[in-house]
Amino acid sequence: MLKTKLWDIEFKNPVFLAAGVMGETGSALKRMAKNGAGAVCTKSVGIEKKPGHNNPTMVEVEGGFLNAMGLPNPGADEYAGEIERIKDEMKRMNVKIIGSIYGKNDSEFQKAAEIIGNYVDVLELNISCPHAGGGYGSSIGQDPYLCKNVVSAVKDVSDIPVIAKLTPNVTDIKEIANAVVNAGADGIVAINTLGPGMVIDIESGVPILGNRVGGMSGKAVKPIAVKNVYDICSAVDVPVIGVGGITTGADAIEFMMAGASAVQVGTGVYYRGYDIFQKINNEIEEYLLKKDLKMSDIIGIAQK
Structure with a gap:
């Protein structure tokens, strides 16, 4: 009943693990697969090892979390080994692997794609992290021209589907959606975290996060995510994967009614467990x- 076909790839169900949550290691991805995910998305990886921001990197707030991980990862070459170790078992479970990659320009994205693309079923481009700094993430995702260049560069070296993860922190998400699709994106993931936001410890007067600011995720962002998915689906004709505050089947159905063909779950793992x-x-x-x-x-019933 829940089998979902996207880009000629059949997924056993439409509920996927989102990037950045339980994707640090191959064993973590495998655990999510065993708990019913139709696909798992890796941690975002770049061409070089990155330590990420100093602790604390996450703080709970009303309605969700602020996080500022800073894209920590061991680098594409080393992470490819993590995927290689679990790839056969993932195939036996019929769970697809989505490889999330990032870079500060089209060249870095292309190099990461050439490495990770050999080990995954779909490539997801992180052009939307709101707190990475240094020209990464939303620094690219807020500019249609930069988005186009990144997607084009990755498509030039990829023979698997390429999907772009978009930031909601833009004036017109339809413009960004059209830019990535016109550049060849096979699909879109929406949304990444909102923000950045800040929480201050009133005893010390110091921001709690090591990076001072972080992206907002969790239940409170769902209405914004649903509206962004609705807008994107009204503007482009490619599969859209909805993400943002999904913790229940009703949440997932709401995204689907807005036009999403599948969904990703991130912080919902905290609320309802691995299963x-x-x-x-x-x-x-x-x-x-x-x-x-x-x-x-x-x-897409809400579009009618």
């Missing part, structure tokens, strides 16, 4: 059976 993927799948199935519907019946 959140299976729980959400069960809740989607229960809804469809109760209403006597297929998934294709609900995708």
Whole structure:
């Protein structure tokens, strides 16, 4: 009932692990696969090792979390080994791997794609992190011209689907969506975290996060994410994966009604445990059976 076909790839269900959550190691990805994810997205990796921001890197706030990881990763070459070690087992479980990559320019993205693209089923371009600094993330994702260059560069060296993860921190997300699709993007992921935001310790007067600012994720961002998915789906004709505040099957269905073909779950793991993927799948199935519907019946219904 929940089988989903995107880019001629069949996913056993439409509930995926989002980048940056439980994707630091191959064993963590495998754990999420065993708990019902239809696909798992890796930690964002670049061409060189990056330590990330100083601790603390995450703080809970009302309605979610602020995080400022700073794109920590061991570098594409070393991380490729992590994927290689789990690839056969992931195939046995019929769980696809999405490789998230980042860079500060089209050349760095291209080099990372050439390495990671050999080990994954889909490439996800992180052009949306709001707190990475140094020309990374949303510094690219807020500029249609830079977005176009990055997507074009990766498409030139990739023979697997390339999807762009967009930032909501723009004036017109439809403009960015059109830019990446016109450059050849096979799909879009929306949204990355909001912000950056800040939390201050009133006893010391010092911002709590080591980086001072971080991106907002969690339940509070869901209405904004749903609206962004709705806008993107009204502007472009490629598969869209919705992400942002999803913790229940009802949340996932809402994104699908806005036009998403699949969803990703991140901080929801904190709220409902590692088996959140299976729980959400069960809740989607229960809804469809109760209403006597297929998934294709609900995708984009709010657009009509």
